Amino acid sequence: MTPLVVIKDLDKSFPGVKALKKARFELLPGEVHALMGENGAGKSTLMKVLAGIYRKDAGEICIEGVALDIPSPRAAQDLGISIIHQELNLMNDLTAAQNIFIGREPKRFGGLLLDEEALNRAAAEIFERMHLKLDPRVEVGQLTVAKQQMIEIAKALSFKSRVLIMDEPTAALNNAEIGELFSIIRKLRAQGVGIVYISHKMDELKEISDRVTVMRDGEYVGTVPTAAASVDTIISMMVGRSLTEEKTEVPDLSSHDVVLEVRNLRRSNVIQDVSFKLRKGEILGFAGLMGAGRTEVARAIFGADPLDGGEILIRGRPVTIRSPQDAVRLGIGYLSEDRKRFGLATGMDVAANIVMPCLGRFLSMNMFLKKRAIREMARSCIRQLRIKTPSDAQEVRFLSGGNQQKIVIAKWLARDCEILFFDEPTRGIDVGAKNEIYKLLNTLAAEGRAIVMISSELPEILRMSHRIAVMCEGRLTGELLAERATQEDIMRLATQRHSLTTTTANAATEGSTT
Amino acid sequence: MTTIAEKEAQTVIKSAAFSQGAWQKILAFASLIALMAVFSVASENFLQPDNLIGILQATAVNGVLAVAATFVIITGGIDLSVGTLMTFCAVIAGVFLTYWGLPMPVGIVAAIAAGALCGSVSGTLIAKMKIPPFIATLGMMMLLKGLALVISGTRPIYFNDTPSFPLISQESLIGSILPFLPIPNGVLILFMVAIASSFVLTRTAFGRYTFALGSNEEAVRLSGVNTDFWKIIVYTVSGGICGIAGLIIASRLNSAQPALGQGYELDAIAAVVIGGTSLSGGRGTILGTIIGALIISVLTNGLRILSVAQEWQTVVTGVIIILAVYADILRRKA
Numbered sequence: 001m002t003p004l005v006v007i008k009d010l011d012k013s014f015p016g017v018k019a020l021k022k023a024r025f026e027l028l029p030g031e032v033h034a035l036m037g038e039n040g041a042g043k044s045t046l047m048k049v050l051a052g053i054y055r056k057d058a059g060e061i062c063i064e065g066v067a068l069d070i071p072s073p074r075a076a077q078d079l080g081i082s083i084i085h086q087e088l089n090l091m092n093d094l095t096a097a098q099n100i101f102i103g104r105e106p107k108r109f110g111g112l113l114l115d116e117e118a119l120n121r122a123a124a125e126i127f128e129r130m131h132l133k134l135d136p137r138v139e140v141g142q143l144t145v146a147k148q149q150m151i152e153i154a155k156a157l158s159f160k161s162r163v164l165i166m167d168e169p170t171a172a173l174n175n176a177e178i179g180e181l182f183s184i185i186r187k188l189r190a191q192g193v194g195i196v197y198i199s200h201k202m203d204e205l206k207e208i209s210d211r212v213t214v215m216r217d218g219e220y221v222g223t224v225p226t227a228a229a230s231v232d233t234i235i236s237m238m239v240g241r242s243l244t245e246e247k248t249e250v251p252d253l254s255s256h257d258v259v260l261e262v263r264n265l266r267r268s269n270v271i272q273d274v275s276f277k278l279r280k281g282e283i284l285g286f287a288g289l290m291g292a293g294r295t296e297v298a299r300a301i302f303g304a305d306p307l308d309g310g311e312i313l314i315r316g317r318p319v320t321i322r323s324p325q326d327a328v329r330l331g332i333g334y335l336s337e338d339r340k341r342f343g344l345a346t347g348m349d350v351a352a353n354i355v356m357p358c359l360g361r362f363l364s365m366n367m368f369l370k371k372r373a374i375r376e377m378a379r380s381c382i383r384q385l386r387i388k389t390p391s392d393a394q395e396v397r398f399l400s401g402g403n404q405q406k407i408v409i410a411k412w413l414a415r416d417c418e419i420l421f422f423d424e425p426t427r428g429i430d431v432g433a434k435n436e437i438y439k440l441l442n443t444l445a446a447e448g449r450a451i452v453m454i455s456s457e458l459p460e461i462l463r464m465s466h467r468i469a470v471m472c473e474g475r476l477t478g479e480l481l482a483e484r485a486t487q488e489d490i491m492r493l494a495t496q497r498h499s500l501t502t503t504t505a506n507a508a509t510e511g512s513t514t
Numbered sequence: 515m516t517t518i519a520e521k522e523a524q525t526v527i528k529s530a531a532f533s534q535g536a537w538q539k540i541l542a543f544a545s546l547i548a549l550m551a552v553f554s555v556a557s558e559n560f561l562q563p564d565n566l567i568g569i570l571q572a573t574a575v576n577g578v579l580a581v582a583a584t585f586v587i588i589t590g591g592i593d594l595s596v597g598t599l600m601t602f603c604a605v606i607a608g609v610f611l612t613y614w615g616l617p618m619p620v621g622i623v624a625a626i627a628a629g630a631l632c633g634s635v636s637g638t639l640i641a642k643m644k645i646p647p648f649i650a651t652l653g654m655m656m657l658l659k660g661l662a663l664v665i666s667g668t669r670p671i672y673f674n675d676t677p678s679f680p681l682i683s684q685e686s687l688i689g690s691i692l693p694f695l696p697i698p699n700g701v702l703i704l705f706m707v708a709i710a711s712s713f714v715l716t717r718t719a720f721g722r723y724t725f726a727l728g729s730n731e732e733a734v735r736l737s738g739v740n741t742d743f744w745k746i747i748v749y750t751v752s753g754g755i756c757g758i759a760g761l762i763i764a765s766r767l768n769s770a771q772p773a774l775g776q777g778y779e780l781d782a783i784a785a786v787v788i789g790g791t792s793l794s795g796g797r798g799t800i801l802g803t804i805i806g807a808l809i810i811s812v813l814t815n816g817l818r819i820l821s822v823a824q825e826w827q828t829v830v831t832g833v834i835i836i837l838a839v840y841a842d843i844l845r846r847k848a
Contacts, residue, residue, distance in 0.1 A: 304736055328738025342736050345729035347796040352722065357737040359719050367718050411737065 002065050004029050004163055004194040005050065005081075010059030012045055014398055019045040023059070024220040025213055027163060027194040032185060034197045034205045034226065037215035038238055038402065038432045043198050044086070046215070047165045050196075051083035052076035082156035083165040086198075086401075087340070088148050092141030097123035099140050100155045126154045130184050144291065145172040153184060164188065165196040170204060171427055174289050174456070182208050200431060201457075202231045214238050235431055250466045250482055256280040257315065259450045260332075260419050262301060265310035270296045272474040274310070278419065278450045283441060285465030285482070286454040288494045293474040294454045295337060298421040302334040303327040314419075328357055330419075333412035337424040337454070339401075343408040346397035350389055351378035353396055353407050357415040381410035386436065402433040409440065420444065423454045438464060458487045470494050541841055542789055542805045549809065553816035560819055567696065569808070569815045574683065574700035575600070575763045577807040579778055580785035581704075581711050582755035584803045585748050587786050588715070590728040590795025591647035593749070595636060595654035596756050597778030601771070602658040603629045603760030608671030608770035611679065618676055625764075626757035632658060633753015637746035659776060666772040673768050682765035700762045704804075707758060712800035714751075724748055728795025784831070785810055788838040809834065 005027040012020040020042045027033050035043045048054045050061065052070040060067055063079050070076050076083075090099050097120045098105075106118040123136035132150050140148060149169060156164050170178045185195060185208060197209055205212060205226065212229060214221040214237040221237050260278040265271050270293050278284050286294045299305045301312060303321040312319055314330050321327050327334070336342035344353055355362055355374050362370045362377070378392035385406045389399055396404060405425065412420055422441065426434045441464060445451055455461050461468055468480040470493035478493040553560040579596045586593040606628040611621040632654065639650040673679040683700030715721035723744040726734045735741045764770045789806030791798025810831060817827045 302736070323740070324736050324738045325740045334736060336736060341730075342732050345726050345733050345796070347729040348726060352726070356726065356734065356739065359722060359739075363719055367720070369717050369719060369722060371717075415738075 001028060003027060003062075004064060006060075006062040006065075007046070007050065008060045008062075010046065010049060010061070011057040012042075012049055012054060013057055019218050020049070021218045022220065023215065023218065025050075026223070027196060029162070029192045029194050030189050031211065032189055032195045032197055032209045034199065034209035034212045035215065036198075036200075036205070036212055036234060036238055037221075041215040041238075041400075042218040043215055044167055045218075047083060047167065047196060047198065050076070050163075051081055051165060053083070077159050080160065080162035081165070082159050082161040082163070084149070084152045084156055084167065084169060086167040086171065088145070088152055090140045090148055090151060093139065095137050095139055096134060096143075096151050096154075097136035099151055100126065100136075100158050104158075122158070123154070126157055129157070129187075130154060131180075146174070146177040146290070149173065149177075149181070153181075157188075161193065163194050163196070165198070167198045168200070169197070170199065170201065172290065178204070200429065200434075202234070202431075205234075206231070238431060251281065253279045253282050253466065256282065258313075259315055260301075261311075261313040261316075262297075263311040263313070265297065265300060265312075266308045267296065267300055267305065268308065270474050271300060271307075274471075274474075274476045276469055276476065276479070278452060280418075280450055281445050281448050283445050283451045283453055283464055283466050285461040285468040286452055286471065287458065287461045287468055287490045288456075288471035290456065292471040292494065294471050295423055296474070297471070298334060298423055298452065298454060301327070302332055302421060304334070328415065328417070331417050332419045332421070333357070333415060333417035334421045335408050335412060335423055335425060337427060339404055339408050343411075344396050344404060346404075347395060349393045349395055350382070350387070350399075350407060351375055351392040354378045354381050354392075354410045354414050357411055377414055378410075381407075381414060384413075385410055385440070402429045405429055405437070406433075409437070413444075417449070419450045419452075421452045421454070424456065425453065426455070426457070426460065434460075458490055461490065462487065472496050542802060542809065542838070545838075546805055546809050546812065549812050549816065553812070553819065556816070557819045560816060565815065565819070567698065567701075569811050570701040571698050571766075572815065573807050573811040574698070574704045575759050575766075576778065576781050576785060576810065577704045577804055578707050578755060578759040578762060579782035580789075580803045580807045581707055581800055582752040582759070583779070583782045583786050584789075584791055584798055584800060585711070585715075585724060585752045585755075586647070587783070587791050587793060588724050588728050588795060588798045589745060589748050590731070591640065591745075591748075592651065592783070592793070593636065593752060594648065594651040594779050595632070595658055596752070596759075596782050597780075598655050598659040598662065598775040599629055599632050599753060599756040600760040600763060600778060601775030602632065602662045603757040604764035604770035604774075605662045605666050605671060605772055607761060607764055608673065609665060611673060611676045612671050615675060618678055621676070621679075622682075622761060625761050626754050629757025629760065630750045630754035633756070634746055634750040636753070637749030640749065641742040641745040655776070655779065662772040662775070666770065668772060670772065671770040673764065673770075680765050680768050683762045684766060700766060703758065703762060707755060708800050708804050711755070715800060720744065720747060720751075725796060728792075728797070781810060782807075784835050788835060790838075790842055806838075809838075 003026050005025065007023065007025040010020050010023040023042060023046050025046060035047070037043050045054065049056050050070065052073045052075050055071065061070060062068070070079065091102070100123050101119055106115040106122065107113065108115045120136040127134050127136065130150065130153065134147065140151060149172065169181060173181060189195060199205060209226045211223055212226050212234055213223040214234060216238060224233070256279040258277045259280050263275045265274040274297055288294050296305065300307050301321065303323045303326050312321060319330055321330065340346060351374050355377060362374045364370055375392050381387070382389060382392060387406045387410070388403050396407060425437055429437065441451060441453065453464055462482065462485060465482045468482055468485055468490060469476055470478050470480065470490055472494050477496040480489055559565060579600060582596050583593055603625040607621045607625040610616045610624045611618065636651055636654050639645045640647050681699065684698060686696045686698050687702060689696035715724060723734065723739060727741060727745060731741055785806035786798070786803050787793065787806070788809055789799065789802030789804070791802060813831060813834060814827055817830060
């Protein structure tokens with residue numbers, strides 16, 4: 001069988017970073033090939049070269065045995081190579097069908113007019129093949145992230161792709177949606193499509209992939225059949241060392257002060273009557289499905305979104321938080337789930353980003369920047385968090401996702417916040433960096449900071465939290481003590497719809513406050 | 515081992531930074547030199563000291579306005595009102611000095627304060643009322659043009675009662691100390707404004723926030739920075755600098771000409787863009803802007819010396835703007 005894709009000795013550099021060093025990869029027809037590696041290992045870069053987004057510096061790409069140059073995304077499409085990015089690239093104001101056929105719209109009257117009907121029909125056919133119930137005329141901006149992802153896949157299918165690259169496709173999907181995605185992947189595999197699957201989630205890889213290729217620091221480490229490789233083997237290939245997963249011990253916090261108390265928080269129907277307490281040194285996990293309102297609660301407390309009602313008490317004193325500025329002054333930090341949009345000024349350098357929330361501390365005469373002190377602060381954060389960057393003057397956009405996330409954390413460490421909201425702190429981050437971030441969270445808690453950790457990954461919630469709050473449809477449906485909680489308990493609360501909540505939630509809350 | 519790697523990395527970064535920021539400046543500077551070389555070969559009058567001083571003199575107003583526009587453009591905004599705001603400030607100076615007969619320092623302060631006040635209005639419209647900068651400053655441009663005409667009764671206000679007023683731009687402080695370097699005060703003011711602005715942009719928290727706003731405003735807001743406040747300050751500072759431009763032009767003409775001003779904003783924006791400041795915000799330098807303003811003046815002056823018709827001068831300036839931005843795009847790709 002001729003491989004669909006063979007990549008040999010591929011090099012690619014960016015200013016200050018050598019992203020790929022003699023990288024290798026092979027994809028067979030009808031195969032799901034997982035590509036793994038820590039953040040900055042070069043997975044996304046390698047695939048972007050294959051998809052014509054980046055030009056290679058050196059090396060060879062063979063498509064079905066023919067050595068080719070792929071100069072543009074268009075050329076890749078013509079070769080039947082499609083990529084679905086981690087960040088979706090859809091035009092929110094156009095309909096689903098218009099998005100799928102952008103640039104290839106069916107025409108009427110000798111190409112003068114668009115044929116909307118044919119467009120919608122063609123899109124509907126693709127949806128049908130995917131068993132997706134969706135109106136092709138719906139505006140993409142109105143859809144959930146999961147549905148938008150499905151449209152990206154539909155778009156790729158419409159190109160009759162032979163090679164489909166998926167970069168972290170399940171990052172924003174819940175379990176049911178992941179199931180749908182996998183059934184589509186299996187159908188495509190049966191049709192002989194080769195699929196490159198980039199993900200950090202081991203259980204998913206075990207379930208869906210045939211082979212795994214591991215990369216580290218831009219280099220090829222090895223390829224193994226998934227069935228024969230244990231998770232530990234893959235992890236040790238990725239990090240070059242073996243990791244131990246251990247459950248945090250839950251300290252006795254009953255004597256600690258309550259630093260944050262929230263009473264009856266309300267905002268239209270996204271936040272409905274949410275109350276909770278957070279103690280010094282505590283990690284409170286916020287679990288729930290996508291859209292349960294967890295991010296909204298964090299943003300509202302942080303002053304990023306307005307509230308309709310409710311009380312916020314910090315160290316027992318009622319406070320008014322009208323803007324993030326107020327929140328930061330009160331010692332609250334918020335690490336957004338979407339670091340590129342909300343967390344970083346990616347065109348600025350590492351040092352500028354780190355001191356952004358606390359620039360006031362680095363001024364002489366309240367005005368002039370103390371450049372040396374800023375660099376020292378940045379350097380100490382780079383050392384402490386082991387951020388991989390050539391220097392503190394590197395622009396953040398050139399760093400990998402995990403290192404960018406560390407810079408967002410560094411921002412709030414530099415600010416010395418007492419209450420920290422971590423919104424999906426390990427999204428899109430590999431196992432090694434995840435562990436570092438877990439350790440960091442534990443250290444922060446041990447130092448006496450109070451932490452709210454929002455996460456959609458149940459093992460993460462169970463492993464890290466001292467106490468778990470579960471939300472569903474804007475309401476807090478229950479609180480659980482971490483030692484006794486199971487994934488099933490959390491899922492039950494996370495799917496508890498309104499009619500059922502009142503009694504059970506109260507029971508759960510009572511149980512946990514003791 | 516690590517130190518070697520670090521050093522290597524740092525040199526890479528330095529060269530990267532060099533190709534990022536300095537390249538455009540060098541390119542712009544090289545085109546400036548090339549232009550001057552071409553004109554000095556084409557006409558022996560071009561390199562005459564009087565002509566060179568004339569070029570600088572002609573750059574003073576547009577240069578100061580371009581510096582004002584640079585602040586706003588770095589935040590990712592745009593200010594279409596700089597030209598008519600300049601005129602408005604000149605008229606305010608006229609009101610204070612000629613109508614009311616107040617001492618000159620009062621007039622100077624009033625003109626700059628009027629500029630800052632108008633800037634803060636634009637800033638408030640944009641930051642608090644969320645009106646897009648293009649629209650808000652378009653409105654301000656027309657509003658100020660009208661106000662300047664209303665206040666002055668559509669007639670020029672002369673500064674005949676304030677004999678020292680022309681000194682602001684025309685005399686040469688440098689020339690009185692160094693007779694061989696008779697650089698007019700207007701040009702001196704331009705350089706002082708440029709140096710101060712450059713310092714403010716690179717060394718102060720205000721400057722840092724200016725760049726940060728253009729880079730990712732939402733991330734800055736979520737860092738607990740009062741973005742609305744800083745945005746208003748950016749427009750206020752920009753407006754104050756327009757007030758300085760108003761003083762220079764009024765001093766040079768020894769009058770406030772209320773009908774003047776429209777069209778200046780586009781020259782200023784052109785200088786900023788030629789100087790390599792990104793219209794999408796987040797990057798830019800004052801030095802680039804000054805070089806951009808000089809390129810425009812050299813071009814206008816050189817073509818006039820070569821007796822090229824005024825209409826064609828405008829055509830050439832248009833081509834230069836497009837070429838400058840295209841060069842910037844090519845450089846970014848490389």
